[in-house]
Amino acid sequence: MSQKLLPVEPFDLSIFGATGDLALGKLLPSLFHRWCDQQIPESSKIIAVALDNIDTPAFRELVRQRYADNHEGHLEEDATWHAFAERLTYVRLDAVDPSADWEAFAAAFGESERLRLFYLALPPSLYAPVSENLARHGMNVPGSRIVLEKPIGSNFHAAREINQRVGKVFGEDSIFRIDHYLGKESVQNLLILRFGNWLFEPIWNATGIDHVQITVAESVGAGARAAYYDRAGALRDMVQNHLLQLMCLVAMEPPSDLEADTVRTEKLKVLKALRPIRSEDMSEKVVRARYSPGAIKGQAVPGYENELGHSSQTETFVAIKAEIDNWRWAGVPFYLRTGKRMSRRYSEIVIQFKPVPHDVVQADSGEIHPNRLVIRLQPDEGVRLMLMTKDPGPGGVRLRYVPLNLSYADTFEKNYPDAYERLLMAVIRGNLGLFMRRDEVESAWRWTDRILQSWTDMPNSLFNYPAGTDGPAESALLLAKDNREWFDENRT
Ligand code: BG6
Numbered sequence: 262m263s264q265k266l267l268p269v270e271p272f273d274l275s276i277f278g279a280t281g282d283l284a285l286g287k288l289l290p291s292l293f294h295r296w297c298d299q300q301i302p303e304s305s306k307i308i309a310v311a312l313d314n315i316d317t318p319a320f321r322e323l324v325r326q327r328y329a330d331n332h333e334g335h336l337e338e339d340a341t342w343h344a345f346a347e348r349l350t351y352v353r354l355d356a357v358d359p360s361a362d363w364e365a366f367a368a369a370f371g372e373s374e375r376l377r378l379f380y381l382a383l384p385p386s387l388y389a390p391v392s393e394n395l396a397r398h399g400m401n402v403p404g405s406r407i408v409l410e411k412p413i414g415s416n417f418h419a420a421r422e423i424n425q426r427v428g429k430v431f432g433e434d435s436i437f438r439i440d441h442y443l444g445k446e447s448v449q450n451l452l453i454l455r456f457g458n459w460l461f462e463p464i465w466n467a468t469g470i471d472h473v474q475i476t477v478a479e480s481v482g483a484g485a486r487a488a489y490y491d492r493a494g495a496l497r498d499m500v501q502n503h504l505l506q507l508m509c510l511v512a513m514e515p516p517s518d519l520e521a522d523t524v525r526t527e528k529l530k531v532l533k534a535l536r537p538i539r540s541e542d543m544s545e546k547v548v549r550a551r552y553s554p555g556a557i558k559g560q561a562v563p564g565y566e567n568e569l570g571h572s573s574q575t576e577t578f579v580a581i582k583a584e585i586d587n588w589r590w591a592g593v594p595f596y597l598r599t600g601k602r603m604s605r606r607y608s609e610i611v612i613q614f615k616p617v618p619h620d621v622v623q624a625d626s627g628e629i630h631p632n633r634l635v636i637r638l639q640p641d642e643g644v645r646l647m648l649m650t651k652d653p654g655p656g657g658v659r660l661r662y663v664p665l666n667l668s669y670a671d672t673f674e675k676n677y678p679d680a681y682e683r684l685l686m687a688v689i690r691g692n693l694g695l696f697m698r699r700d701e702v703e704s705a706w707r708w709t710d711r712i713l714q715s716w717t718d719m720p721n722s723l724f725n726y727p728a729g730t731d732g733p734a735e736s737a738l739l740l741a742k743d744n745r746e747w748f749d750e751n752r753t
Pocket of ligand 1: 479498499608
């Protein structure tokens with residue numbers, strides 16, 4: 262089937278924090294790609310807002326240079342690029358200052374009937390003041406939408422305050438809270454894999470499943486975002502949003518349809534059923550750690566504190582044994598793990614099924630391993646179902662554990678838009694299904710806050726792992742205590 266691009270209506274999109282890493286590294290290249298695919302109507306405008314003292318031509322050049330640094334082609338001679346650059350206007354504005362002059366900003370927009378979008382690529386502490394200033398200057402005309410990056414706040418109370426204050430300016434249906442994992446092709450496929458196949462659902466529960474592992478491993482360090490990251494840490498940066506969202510998609514009940522609120526309500530039920538981790542259970546269920554100097558692919562890598570240039574108690578790795586208190590998942594742990602500077606970059610969900618109830622083969626034929634569904638989110642997206650088979654040929658029964666392999670690259674000959682491209686177009690189309698609802702965000706924070714509080718009470722609970730490894734020994738122990746181990750494709 263050929264790829265279908267749904268056209269979007271003309272829009273005026275303003276990006277606050279337009280000279281920052283997110284805007285230059287992700288948002289503007291994503292918009293350019295959608296432009297190249299002719300999905301963006303010509304009359305659309307992109308209004309870039311930041312504090313830098315530059316003008317529109319200098320901003321366009323900044324975008325071009327940054328794009329050329331990360332992609333093939335320099336674009337100087339590229340007519341498509343020049344046509345896209347024409348859509349960009351730069352406005353210098355301190356959007357937090359209530360007394361700033363918003364005239365140039367307001368003038369950059371088209372008629373008020375056009376779809377207006379405000380993307381806050383800013384620290385969460387600025388979401389409420391900037392929204393309030395948008396209202397003060399009459400920019401939030403009916404139908405306009407605001408986009409907020411994760412994490413929304415740094416704890417439950419901060420998130421609730423942001424949600425309340427932004428909610429006074431924009432209705433819940435006009436607030437698009439980004440978790441870019443929800444825009445990934447392979448994450449969207451989770452719903453279809455679960456609910457488009459009869460095969461899995463009857464055993465997708467405590468009867469059929471032994472446990473679930475969710476790993477989001479990165480080989481990069483905190484890098485240019487160190488100032489933000491050191492305040493956040495892996496729990497706030499990755500677990501509260503990306504990993505919990507993935508867990509929800511694996512654990513939720515079948516929705517009656519794929520409407521935004523139907524799916525979001527089912528995800529919310531999972532978050533609400535998450536068993537709070539009490540401080541006395543922390544050492545049994547949570548591991549936090551920080552990378553020390555090591556090597557990745559033969560290259561020496563400094564430790565987190567060396568990179569930062571000062572001492573820090575921030576975790577760059579966290580592993581958690583999470584439990585969901587409902588009928589479907591009683592007794593089925595969800596092991597969550599994420600870290601920076603690990604041996605390689607990959608994100609994967611492993612569903613480990615129960616062992617067969619009775620072994621019919623003789624011991625010298627080999628071991629029967631439980632089935633495993635390995636959903637690779639990135640890179641090399643795909644799904645592998647690990648099955649037991651007989652090694653073909655004479656000489657008795659010899660068992661083999663082999664994958665039934667669905668590789669996206671081999672099966673589908675097409676390039677699909679990356680997460681931000683998809684999410685930006687979803688905002689313009691008003692598709693809330695790929696975004697987090699207020700109650701989901703707040704529920705996720707309630708659960709995460711207890712862990713954060715325990716860490717504050719037990720500041721010594723930070724382990725070390727050398728950069729380039731799979732985390733500290735304590736992470737392996739977390740599973741070993743339950744007679745399990747992290748799945749490693751190189752070992753299995
Ligand atoms: C972001 C985090 O949300 O996700 C980053 O803030 C992290 O710290 C990034 O590096 C990982 O995203 P991806 O798509 O590369 O897995």
